[in-house]
Amino acid sequence: MDVHVTVVGVGADGWDGLPASSRTIVEGARTLLGGRRHLDAVPANPGQERIAWPSPLRAELPALLARLDGPVVALASGDPLVSGIGTTLIDLLGSESVTVVPAVSSVALARARMGWPAESAGVVSVVGRDVRLVVPALSAGRRLLVLSSDESTPAAVAELLVGLGWGESRLVVLGDLGGPAESRLESTADAWGETAPRLHVLAVEVRGTGPGWAMGGVLPDDAFEHAGQITKRDLRASALARLAPAPGQLLWDVGAGSGSIGVEWMRAWPSARTIAIEPRADRVALVRRNAERLGVPGLAVVEGEAPRVLAGLEAPDAVFVGGGSTADGLLDACWSALRPGGRLVVHAVTAETETVLLDRYRRHGGELVRLHVERAEPLGGFTGWTPGRAVSQWSIVKGDS
The missing domain is CATH 3.30.950.10 (Tetrapyrrole methylase, C-terminal domain)
Known part of the structure; x- marks a missing residue:
């Protein structure tokens, strides 16, 4: 599309509140786009075509823009780049084809x-x-x-x-x-x-005694509903440090269990995304409940066995495999799908899975660590250390091998 769109922000005071420069832009438009409220606020102009936003907006907008030629002006509330149409137009046309003239944002x-x-x-x-x-x-x-x-x-x-x-x-x-x-x-x-x-x-x-679940911190284990199928907090922190959540990036959480890794990934950045892959229907429901309760209802869940259900999924920027690494072809499928520069983290708790990871480490490099966590607990009248099950963690960045 060759069209250029100028997006003019309009405050709640409407046409009367627009500066003279913004009024001149609006008056000079051949085509004026906007919501009905904004269009009705602009004085009549017989030589100007006025078009209300189509519905559904995102689906219909490309066809509308393709038939327009300039000058085209779109009206938006306040700052068009604060949850506004300016963002949508830039996504469709590119920043070079959109000029934004903001008003004071809400x-x-x-x-x-x-x-x-x-x-x-x-x-x-x-x-x-x-x-x-x-x-x-x-x-x-x-x-x-x-x-x-x-x-x-x-x-x-x-x-x-x-x-x-x-x-x-x-x-x-x-x-x-x-x-x-x-x-x-x-x-x-x-x-x-x-x-x-x-x-x-x-x-x-925010006031009261609710849980301290603020974005950016690793959640306590009891924040999740689970039946033991959870990557515990200390191990989760280690995995997330290597998965390195980033804005807009996609994680595959393979063998999701309770969904703890995928939930944490999405909580790190509002635009981060997760596809959780889990074969058991009861755990699929569990992942969804945890995602909704912990503020990431957009987490997607695919029910089925990996690697079979991985085919056709959007390529990930990071992959976490919390279980099932011994399944034939699973790690190869994850590695093949991973984008360049993507991060793969795999946990192992059994000797058989450790053998798989050791072989991968020898052939491909990366980082192989063994994580031991001990917690202080009462021991008679004293305090003793209770060890948890050791976990082997292999991590690698695509391009390092």
């Missing part, structure tokens, strides 16, 4: 109303997404700005907080920021009963 306005410096408040978007994505950002004292889908979001977030033990959290709904109808509603999560306006930002001060 995030900036919300911080100003709350008196929260940028470095003191996180931002979580649940626009068109599951509210459980808030969960990885929760910890005592944390300040969050939640970009809401609609008027139902505050009640859903309040219910979520109460269920996790954060019922004392302060919730402030900042409605129609920057516009003549700007409003403010405030309560605690456990007392929430307000009716929110459709357009708002939800400010949250």
Whole structure:
């Protein structure tokens, strides 16, 4: 597509709040794209075609853009690159074909109303997404700005907080920021009963006695539902250090068990993705429950035996194999699918699997370590050390061998 699109941010004060330079861009457009609310706010222009966003947007937008020629202007709320259409257009056309003229974002306005410096408040978007994505950002004292889908979001977030033990959290709904109808509603999560306006930002001060599951830390074992099939916390930390989660990257968690590695991978970065592969139906359900409860409901699960079910899956940036490494062709299939520069980490607890890893290490290199963890426990009237089962860990970066 050769079309170039200029995206103009519009505040809640509409046309009257646009600077003269932005008005000139909008008035000079041959085609004006936008939501019906934005299009209706722009004064009539007989020589201008006006087109409301199609639905479904992502599926229909390429065909719409392909038939347009310039100048094309798209209207967006506030900063078009904050959960906005600007991001979608850049994904489709490339940054060289999109010019963004932002207004003050709703995030900036919300911080100003709350008196929260940028470095003191996180931002979580649940626009068109599951509210459980808030969960990885929760910890005592944390300040969050939640970009809401609609008027139902505050009640859903309040219910979520109460269920996790954060019922004392302060919730402030900042409605129609920057516009003549700007409003403010405030309560605690456990007392929430307000009716929110459709357009708002939800400010949250996390208070209470909920679990400290903040993004970036390795979770305690009891954060997961499991029946013993879990990569324990210390071993999980070692594996994740070598898997090296990164924004937008995909992990295959092969032999997922409770899904602990895949869940941790996705909690490390909001855009990180996981495909968990697990042959047992009861454990597939377990992985899904853990993913939903711990704030990564987008974790995908494939039920079936590896390596058979790996064919056709999107190529991973990292692979963790927590069990089943002795299956014929499994490690070869994982290695073959792995992208260049990708990381493979394999755990072994049996002598047979250790033999497989030792052979791989001798042939391909990488790093082979044996991990022993001992925990202090009561021993009569004293304290003694109880060793856990030793785990051998082979890790390698594709391109190192």
